[in-house]
Amino acid sequence: MTSLQILIKEIKNLKPIPAVVTSLLEIVDDPNASMKDITKIIQYDPAITADILRTANSAYFSLKHPAETIQEAAMMLGTDRLVDLVMLKISAQVTKGTQKGYDLHEGALWKYSVSSALIAKQVAGQLDLPNKNSIFTASLLKDIGKTVLDKFVQDAFEKIYNLVINENFSFMEAEKQIIGVNHAELGAMIAKMWKFSPRMVRIIRNHHLTSETMVRDKDIAVVYLSDCICMMMGMGVGADGLAYRFHQQAMDYIGISAEDTLKIIADFTCRMEEVEGLLKVA
Amino acid sequence: MEHIVGVADMKVSNRTDDTIVTYSLGSCIGLAIYDPQALVGGILHYLLPNSAIDAVKAKSNPFMFADTGIPALFKQIYELGAEKSRIKVFVAGGAEIMDQEGIFNIGRQNYSALMQILTRNNVSIWKQAVGGYSNRTVKMEVASGNIYLKTSGLKEVRL
Numbered sequence: 001m002t003s004l005q006i007l008i009k010e011i012k013n014l015k016p017i018p019a020v021v022t023s024l025l026e027i028v029d030d031p032n033a034s035m036k037d038i039t040k041i042i043q044y045d046p047a048i049t050a051d052i053l054r055t056a057n058s059a060y061f062s063l064k065h066p067a068e069t070i071q072e073a074a075m076m077l078g079t080d081r082l083v084d085l086v087m088l089k090i091s092a093q094v095t096k097g098t099q100k101g102y103d104l105h106e107g108a109l110w111k112y113s114v115s116s117a118l119i120a121k122q123v124a125g126q127l128d129l130p131n132k133n134s135i136f137t138a139s140l141l142k143d144i145g146k147t148v149l150d151k152f153v154q155d156a157f158e159k160i161y162n163l164v165i166n167e168n169f170s171f172m173e174a175e176k177q178i179i180g181v182n183h184a185e186l187g188a189m190i191a192k193m194w195k196f197s198p199r200m201v202r203i204i205r206n207h208h209l210t211s212e213t214m215v216r217d218k219d220i221a222v223v224y225l226s227d228c229i230c231m232m233m234g235m236g237v238g239a240d241g242l243a244y245r246f247h248q249q250a251m252d253y254i255g256i257s258a259e260d261t262l263k264i265i266a267d268f269t270c271r272m273e274e275v276e277g278l279l280k281v282a
Numbered sequence: 283m284e285h286i287v288g289v290a291d292m293k294v295s296n297r298t299d300d301t302i303v304t305y306s307l308g309s310c311i312g313l314a315i316y317d318p319q320a321l322v323g324g325i326l327h328y329l330l331p332n333s334a335i336d337a338v339k340a341k342s343n344p345f346m347f348a349d350t351g352i353p354a355l356f357k358q359i360y361e362l363g364a365e366k367s368r369i370k371v372f373v374a375g376g377a378e379i380m381d382q383e384g385i386f387n388i389g390r391q392n393y394s395a396l397m398q399i400l401t402r403n404n405v406s407i408w409k410q411a412v413g414g415y416s417n418r419t420v421k422m423e424v425a426s427g428n429i430y431l432k433t434s435g436l437k438e439v440r441l
Binding site for chain 1: 285288289290304305306307308309310316329335336338342343346375377378380381383384385386388389404414415416417435
């Protein structure tokens, strides 16, 4: 069996993503969806509901009164934050472990995913993009491929590292060359298997902007930008370092200047404590 | 005791059982300075080259920027008895994403800002590990001034 065949088999054995994610993704950016529509979906999953209520009532959110139902939590937190919380919980389940091949200790990939999702949502809001909630989730789950590719990267690390250091390959170009598939492509296969929409699959597949035509997709550009910012800030950076390609055209296309980038970094730095708090409860 | 220097943070110490460490410097700069006679050291982990982009943030957290963080680091270790003529300077970080050119290259700007300040103040660098696409972690032992560097993809080394 080739590496690719083994990987396809492995992703088929992955635990399915809870249905609440795909159901929520269908309506989170629909301006006609009501709070009731959202809470109805969440309620359908009793485990998530109990978990969300426990978190909503933690000191982090300091609600005036404890929320006893999802509807109350939605009223007090707002549907946007409620949905974010569901997505954070579920992304924790799939990204929280250790990725030895990428030299990421326990929780590092998750922290980075959460950070990049928060940045992406903020930028999407600034740019007034209509899909800011699904951009948030795409950002959270974009590196899901790394969790499966990890042991292949570990086995082939010397070869991959050699291509990056000596042959000017980006880390994912080297993954593709040595293993036959890169983490973004593998992530897209997983997203497809989870029955994510073609748009979500496209964002995950192109989150490093490997194809020039994807530069002209604002949702992808925002997810890409937030990823670059995290790398520059050293978040979730492991053995792959910063060895990914920078595409200034994407920044130009969404109208983000170098100075805007500095400001986004400064703003996010001020939110780090809030993020640490959120990571503890979510 | 181990002191962890977070992002946009600084720690100094004159306790010989202390170590100071800063993790995961991407484009940020980790500036480690040490006086071997006074046995005083400190590390600054700053993110951005110039506080002019946000004076309010610079005031609430001077360690975010080169131009406000670097003077603060020197000032603090002078207060603990260090002297400029004896200070050993180690610099790490300032990495870049591949093909990140010009004004978008924050790592290079962070390093230039440091060099300007050091040159203006006649302070030279003892050793450095800057630029490239690597992520770095720096640790200092206060008793010896030994610096340990971990570069992504490689094992930790003592400099």
